[in-house]
Amino acid sequence: MTSCQAWPEPVVRVQALAESGLSSIPSRYIRPLSQRPSNTTSFTPHNPSQTHLHHDLDSGRGHGHVNIPVIDLKHLYSEDQVLRKKVLEEVAEACREWGFFQVVNHGVSHELMKSAREVWREFFNQPLEVKEEYANSPSTYEGYGSRLGVQKGATLDWSDYFFLHYMPPSLRNQTKWPAFPPSLRKVIAEYGEGVVRLGGRILQMMSINLGLKEDFLLNAFGGESEIGACLRVNFYPKCPQPDLTLGLSPHSDPGGMTILLPDDFVSGLQVRRGDEWITVKPIPNAFIINIGDQIQVLSNATYKSVEHRVIVNSNQDRVSLAMFYNPRSDLLIEPAKELVTKEKPALYSPMTYDEYRLYIRLNGPCGKAQVESLASQS
Ligand SMILES: O=C(O)CCC(=O)C(=O)O
Numbered sequence: 001m002t003s004c005q006a007w008p009e010p011v012v013r014v015q016a017l018a019e020s021g022l023s024s025i026p027s028r029y030i031r032p033l034s035q036r037p038s039n040t041t042s043f044t045p046h047n048p049s050q051t052h053l054h055h056d057l058d059s060g061r062g063h064g065h066v067n068i069p070v071i072d073l074k075h076l077y078s079e080d081q082v083l084r085k086k087v088l089e090e091v092a093e094a095c096r097e098w099g100f101f102q103v104v105n106h107g108v109s110h111e112l113m114k115s116a117r118e119v120w121r122e123f124f125n126q127p128l129e130v131k132e133e134y135a136n137s138p139s140t141y142e143g144y145g146s147r148l149g150v151q152k153g154a155t156l157d158w159s160d161y162f163f164l165h166y167m168p169p170s171l172r173n174q175t176k177w178p179a180f181p182p183s184l185r186k187v188i189a190e191y192g193e194g195v196v197r198l199g200g201r202i203l204q205m206m207s208i209n210l211g212l213k214e215d216f217l218l219n220a221f222g223g224e225s226e227i228g229a230c231l232r233v234n235f236y237p238k239c240p241q242p243d244l245t246l247g248l249s250p251h252s253d254p255g256g257m258t259i260l261l262p263d264d265f266v267s268g269l270q271v272r273r274g275d276e277w278i279t280v281k282p283i284p285n286a287f288i289i290n291i292g293d294q295i296q297v298l299s300n301a302t303y304k305s306v307e308h309r310v311i312v313n314s315n316q317d318r319v320s321l322a323m324f325y326n327p328r329s330d331l332l333i334e335p336a337k338e339l340v341t342k343e344k345p346a347l348y349s350p351m352t353y354d355e356y357r358l359y360i361r362l363n364g365p366c367g368k369a370q371v372e373s374l375a376s377q378s
Pocket residue numbers: 232234248253260262268269308309310319320322
């Protein structure tokens with residue numbers, strides 16, 4: 001497989017389509033019946049006075065009652081070993097049982113989170129011709145985009161995005177980041193620093209919880225200055241027929257781990273749990289963390305990446321910032337030797353992240369097809 005230099009069809013900006021006032025969506029966005037969201041009722045904006053953290057992984061069933069675990073990281077570096085251990089255990093359980101969790105008291109400034117969301121909203125609210133200056137191609141995906149994958153005739157998602165490299169510093173090229181609003185580059189540089197620092201802490205917790213040295217995963221990713229981190233800012237415009245389409249198709253994240261800043265007011269992210277799709281209720285100022293395919297491989301499937309998708313709605317657009325925390329792209333990723341036993345042999349053969357991500361770059365989001373096909377080959 002080689003990378004592709006151009007989109008197979010003229011690119012349509014979904015935001016422009018939505019703003020044209022159409023009452024029915026073009027057939028390219030209509031999904032087959034079995035893939036349509038069965039429930040497009042958005043979660044009501046969170047009422048901060050009702051904030052409660054629950055750790056009961058199986059509390060309630062059915063729509064509106066189940067949420068991914070919420071973990072308070074306040075005591076992560078506490079002198080009190082009992083409190084610290086409790087945080088580690090909660091993270092371990094969430095990684096094993098859900099592959100998804102929210103964190104609060106994570107150390108990233110709430111002001112910075114708010115500014116990061118605001119600058120991207122400002123970017124997307126500019127005239128189309130300004131955004132088109134950053135139009136991307138499938139060879140690197142960097143810039144302003146409206147589709148993932150290059151399959152001609154594919155069903156498209158109801159979203160636009162901006163994709164940029166943050167780490168390693170050699171790939172960070174601020175001239176490719178939007179010049180407007182004027183504060184965007186500075187805000188995103190600071191935001192990236194905070195989020196990448198948080199990512200390092202989470203990797204450390206996961207390493208300890210897997211019974212590995214605390215810097216195992218960070219080193220497997222290439223070490224502090226060599227890890228990969230890319231930001232995809234997703235913009236999901238209002239949609240006149242949200243029950244026929246998806247903002248983002250089902251997929252697991254191909255990289256290591258994702259740190260997502262969701263929209264505070266509009267829900268949309270759904271996580272697969274068995275045959276159900278659970279709509280995540282965002283907690284104000286929390287990040288949503290999820291395990292990607294590379295941690296599934298490194299942990300020899302002790303932790304699994306989990307399929308997720310995004311639904312849209314007819315009342316409000318939605319912005320989310322997904323920071324993908326990845327291994328350096330040319331390192332071989334394989335199950336940690338410590339987690340390979342006679343009873344549980346290595347489920348995956350070594351592969352670089354560069355090779356791995358080519359699949360999604362060509363095919364777009366495909367559920368868990370890629371990581372599952374690897375396990376069945378070895
Ligand atoms: O917008 C969201 O809530 C999820 C985004 C996501 O899954 C992604 O960018 O890969």
